[in-house]
Amino acid sequence: MKKxxxxxxxxxxxxxxxxxxxxxxxxxxxxxxxxKQDCEALYSDLAKxxxxxxxxxxxxxxxLIFYFPKKxxxxxxxxxxxxxxxxxxxxxxxxxxxxxxxxxxxLEFAGVTHSPLSYPTSFIKETFLSILERMGLYAxxxxxxxxxxxxxxxxxxxxxxxxELKKYSYxxxxxxxxxxxxxxxxxxxxxxxxxxxxxxxxxxxxxxxQKIGIIEILDSDGFGNSLQVFCEADGFxxxxxxxxxxxxxxxxxxxxxxxxxxxxQDLVNECQRFQEKNIIPDYLMRELTFFLSIxx
Numbered sequence: 001m002k003k004x005x006x007x008x009x010x011x012x013x014x015x016x017x018x019x020x021x022x023x024x025x026x027x028x029x030x031x032x033x034x035x036k037q038d039c040e041a042l043y044s045d046l047a048k049x050x051x052x053x054x055x056x057x058x059x060x061x062x063x064l065i066f067y068f069p070k071k072x073x074x075x076x077x078x079x080x081x082x083x084x085x086x087x088x089x090x091x092x093x094x095x096x097x098x099x100x101x102x103x104x105x106x107l108e109f110a111g112v113t114h115s116p117l118s119y120p121t122s123f124i125k126e127t128f129l130s131i132l133e134r135m136g137l138y139a140x141x142x143x144x145x146x147x148x149x150x151x152x153x154x155x156x157x158x159x160x161x162x163x164e165l166k167k168y169s170y171x172x173x174x175x176x177x178x179x180x181x182x183x184x185x186x187x188x189x190x191x192x193x194x195x196x197x198x199x200x201x202x203x204x205x206x207x208x209x210q211k212i213g214i215i216e217i218l219d220s221d222g223f224g225n226s227l228q229v230f231c232e233a234d235g236f237x238x239x240x241x242x243x244x245x246x247x248x249x250x251x252x253x254x255x256x257x258x259x260x261x262x263x264x265q266d267l268v269n270e271c272q273r274f275q276e277k278n279i280i281p282d283y284l285m286r287e288l289t290f291f292l293s294i295x296x
Contacts, residue, residue, distance in 0.1 A: 001027040011039045015093055016290050022069045023096040030065040038249045041085040049090050073101050081111030083152030084249050086118035098160040099137055105160045113147045113154035114226050116243040121156055123239045136166040150247030151222020170288055174278035177233035179271055181211035187224035197264055204268035229271050242267045
């Protein structure tokens with residue numbers, strides 16, 4: 001059994017540890033001191049996935065989590081998840097193992113598609129999966145309905161194909177890099193906020209008004225506000241994003257306009273590092289490094 005001891009259990013590393021244990025079919029013990037409250041729903045959704053798909057047994061006792069994975073193939077998966085979680089986290093947890101299966105897998109998930117705790121579907125589809133294709137790892141992801149953190153109700157459909165591995169080593173060179181435009185998605189919030197965000201991005205990214213669109217999502221269950229900036233480099237599409245926090249994990253309305261402006265600035269800074277210094281976000285490298293390490 002692989003044993004990991006950490007003080008603060010950081011979610012993304014934890015999800016990757018569980019995913020690797022399932023991929024290798026090796027038991028895992030995680031000894032930790034603290035686990036953030038916001039991560040409880042994410043953990044519950046992974047535990048539900050493991051249970052309902054019969055992928056082994058996961059148990060939690062105070063500061064210990066034990067996972068005894070079980071190898072089992074599925075070719076059609078339909079699951080509903082928590083409204084304070086993220087469908088993408090479940091998708092990424094299963095993805096390495098699904099690449100090992102003999103046949104295509106179809107996944108139909110319902111829950112949160114746009115969560116401040118994870119990645120939006122567009123980032124996974126247009127950036128992450130497009131890079132994995134160069135390795136011979138083929139998957140598709142389609143957004144059927146928006147589901148925002150705090151309300152859920154979203155739907156995604158994904159397809160994952162058996163790996164056809166190719167020799168490929170990802171590196172960012174920044175050739176032909178360009179910021180193409182941006183989209184601001186709003187659901188059930190004042191359009192004045194979206195217009196203010198548009199002006200902020202327009203000024204910070206030096207984009208014309210026509211290159212930033214505001215899209216109102218009418219078919220959703222709750223409040224939401226997502227910002228996405230579209231870029232290109234090295235023949236890839238790069239999507240940078242931020243999700244504005246409107247609810248906390250307890251379901252309390254916590255929207256703060258000044259904090260939102262800080263989030264806008266953070267997104268602008270990230271795009272400027274891409275444009276001026278050839279730096280891509282740590283979160284993209286974190287996910288790519290994981291897949292490169294197990295499929296190289």
